[in-house]
Structures are given as structure tokens and as C-alpha cells.
Amino acid sequence: MMDVKVLRLGHRPSRDARITTHVCLTARAFGASEVILSGEEDPKLMEGVEDVVRRWGGPFSVVYRRNWQGVIDSWKKDGGEVIHLTMYGLPARDVVPGIRDNGKDKLIVVGGARVPGKVYSLADYNVGVTNQPHSEVSSLAVFMHMLLDGAEFDLKFEDARIEVIPQARGKMLREIDDDGD
Amino acid sequence: MMDVKVLRLGHRPSRDARITTHVCLTARAFGASEVILSGEEDPKLMEGVEDVVRRWGGPFSVVYRRNWQGVIDSWKKDGGEVIHLTMYGLPARDVVPGIRDNGKDKLIVVGGARVPGKVYSLADYNVGVTNQPHSEVSSLAVFMHMLLDGAEFDLKFEDARIEVIPQARGKMLREIDDDGD
Numbered sequence: 001m002m003d004v005k006v007l008r009l010g011h012r013p014s015r016d017a018r019i020t021t022h023v024c025l026t027a028r029a030f031g032a033s034e035v036i037l038s039g040e041e042d043p044k045l046m047e048g049v050e051d052v053v054r055r056w057g058g059p060f061s062v063v064y065r066r067n068w069q070g071v072i073d074s075w076k077k078d079g080g081e082v083i084h085l086t087m088y089g090l091p092a093r094d095v096v097p098g099i100r101d102n103g104k105d106k107l108i109v110v111g112g113a114r115v116p117g118k119v120y121s122l123a124d125y126n127v128g129v130t131n132q133p134h135s136e137v138s139s140l141a142v143f144m145h146m147l148l149d150g151a152e153f154d155l156k157f158e159d160a161r162i163e164v165i166p167q168a169r170g171k172m173l174r175e176i177d178d179d180g181d
Numbered sequence: 182m183m184d185v186k187v188l189r190l191g192h193r194p195s196r197d198a199r200i201t202t203h204v205c206l207t208a209r210a211f212g213a214s215e216v217i218l219s220g221e222e223d224p225k226l227m228e229g230v231e232d233v234v235r236r237w238g239g240p241f242s243v244v245y246r247r248n249w250q251g252v253i254d255s256w257k258k259d260g261g262e263v264i265h266l267t268m269y270g271l272p273a274r275d276v277v278p279g280i281r282d283n284g285k286d287k288l289i290v291v292g293g294a295r296v297p298g299k300v301y302s303l304a305d306y307n308v309g310v311t312n313q314p315h316s317e318v319s320s321l322a323v324f325m326h327m328l329l330d331g332a333e334f335d336l337k338f339e340d341a342r343i344e345v346i347p348q349a350r351g352k353m354l355r356e357i358d359d360d361g362d
């Protein structure tokens with residue numbers, strides 16, 4: 001089973017806190033094992049994401065690395081591949097099947113305000129979820145949905161304290177005790 | 182061809198400006214014809230979205246309606262159906278095929294901070310893009326991707342002034358003059 005991590009570039013706590021939080025929660029819900037934050041440090045954001053993991057289960061971690069290029073370099077050195085999501089890239093529909101089937105671990109890079117030009121050359125793939133402007137959150141979600149071929153609906157999270165019981169109307173939450181019941 | 186619009190509930194300019202902007206741009210990129218904003222008015226946000234439409238094409242509009250319940254009621258009265266995206270709902274994978282194939286116009290409702298309980302009963306479907314917490318932006322994108330069966334990659338936008346020429350590396354933009362060349 002391939003490992004998928006997400007590298008979030010250029011985080012700015014003042015402007016990006018909610019968007020980056022949505023990036024982290026989307027990464028988790030669609031089966032990534034980790035988000036690596038770069039840009040400015042943001043302990044409060046990381047605590048918020050860790051709190052979701054404590055309640056809703058994992059495994060999922062969020063870490064901070066100032067040196068994003070080192071993250072990319074060591075990922076590639078370890079045999080993984082790097083997919084940069086950008087509206088300028090090749091259509092996801094055309095490239096996802098090849099990316100999915102090669103079995104390599106994936107580092108998915110999503111940009112912030114200004115993505116350094118070097119990211120485009122370091123990435124193994126520059127991929128657009130359409131070539132229209134929208135959101136790193138939606139790009140990540142749809143790319144991972146396509147990468148997993150919809151298997152996000154089958155994911156099980158370990159050590160969850162709560163889970164949703166899906167309903168046609170209203171809300172139902174189940175609390176899970178320490179025995180897993 | 183069915184019409185798809187998005188109703189964004191409970192917008193707060195101070196907190197939600199970027200998330201709601203991403204909701205609007207995602208709606209446009211995935212083929213919705215309009216976003217209806219409710220909550221507090223936010224002319225600056227609407228101008229930003231309209232500027233994207235002027236440059237990247239349409240048709241796409243963003244309007245404000247204080248009375249969200251009136252929007253839902255008249256949509257249903259006109260024969261359309263209402264799909265509320267919520268992590269508490271039935272899995273999208275199970276319900277999207279039926280929603281897609283009935284041919285009715287769709288009003289997709291995405292919540293803000295506090296979704297009134299009434300939304301769950303007014304909606305024809307309460308649908309979860311997984312039953313995990315993540316983002317209204319990612320939920321909207323993946324739901325629309327599934328609803329369109331991936332056809333967002335074929336969408337053409339009218340009267341665009343610029344468009345992306347997809348590249349394996351780097352960025353290429355084409356400016357389009359008044360003759361469409």
C-alpha cells in the first residue's frame with residue numbers, strides 16, 4: 001500500500017490558518033498519513049489538527065519543516081515521487097492513472113501565495129485539477145479522490161473516540177469507549 | 182442539461198472571506214452557474230469573484246440573498262432538488278448516481294459555522310463526502326466531480342480573456358483578444 005503525504009508550502013498564520021487547516025483535514029480524510037507544513041510555524045494550527053486526530057482517529061500527523069526543498073529531495077532519494085498540484089499543470093484526468101498504477105509513495109505539494117519556480121522543476125508531475133483557478137483544498141480533495149479511485153469512502157480510522165452514523169436526516173454521532181465498543 | 186447552483190449559508194466576512202471565495206471559485210470551475218451567498222453581505226468578496234469571471238470566463242454569477250429559506254423553497258417549487266452537503270449525511274458514493282440520473286436541477290447547500298437544523302429537513306438529500314470532518318470546499322469539489330462524472334475537465338468558459346495552456350513544467354497563459362483568437 002503506497003504512502004501519501006502532503007507538503008503545504010508558504011503557510012502564513014495570519015492569512016492562511018483556515019485554508020491550511022482545511023488542507024490538513026482534507027489530507028487526513030482522503031487517506032494521507034501526514035501533512036508537512038512549510039512557511040511560517042503555526043503551533044496553534046497544528047494543535048487544532050492534532051485535536052481532530054485525537055477525536056476522530058488516525059494515524060495522521062502534522063509536522064513543520066522550514067526547509068521544504070530538503071523534504072522534496074529526501075522523498076525522491078527514498079524512491080518516492082512528487083506531484084505538484086497547480087492550475088498550470090497537465091490535466092489530472094490524463095495523468096492520474098499512470099501515477100496511481102506505478103505504486104510509488106506520493107508526496108503531493110500544494111502551494112500558498114507564491115510558489116517558487118523551482119517547485120515546477122523539482123516535481124515529477126505538475127498536475128491541474130482542471131486548468132481554472134479555484135482552491136488548493138478542492139484540488140487536493142479531487143486529486144486524492146481520483147488517486148484512490150473513490151476508496152476514501154472505505155477508510156477506517158484507528159483509535160477514534162467518535163464516529164458518524166450516516167443519516168438521511170439529522171445528525172448521529174457514536175461515542176466509542178476504550179474497548180472499541 | 183441540468184442547472185447547478187450553490188447556496189452558501191452563514192457567511193461571515195471577517196472569518197470566512199477566503200473559504201467562501203474558494204467555495205465560489207470551486208463552484209465555477211466545476212460547472213455551477215451561480216453561487217447564492219447568505220449570512221452577512223460581502224460586496225468585496227463578490228467583486229473579487231466577478232473579477233475572476235471577467236478574466237477567466239463564464240457564465241457564472243454570485244448573488245446575495247438574506248432569506249436562504251426562501252431560496253430553497255422557490256427552488257423546490259420550480260421542480261429543482263436540494264442537496265445539503267454534511268458529514269452527517271449518506272455517503273455520496275451511494276446517492277450520487279440516483280441524483281445524477283434524475284435530470285432535475287440541483288441546488289447544493291454548503292454550511293458555515295452553524296447550520297440550522299431545518300436545513301436537514303428541507304433538503305431532499307443530506308450527503309456526506311465521507312463522514313469525516315474536512316472542508317466545505319473539498320466536499321463541494323468532490324461532490325461536483327462525482328455529479329459530473331469528471332466532465333469538469335471538458336468545460337469551456339465563454340468570453341474568457343485568458344486561459345491556461347497545460348504544461349508538464351512551468352506556466353503558460355494565453356491572452357485572448359476580442360475576436361476570440
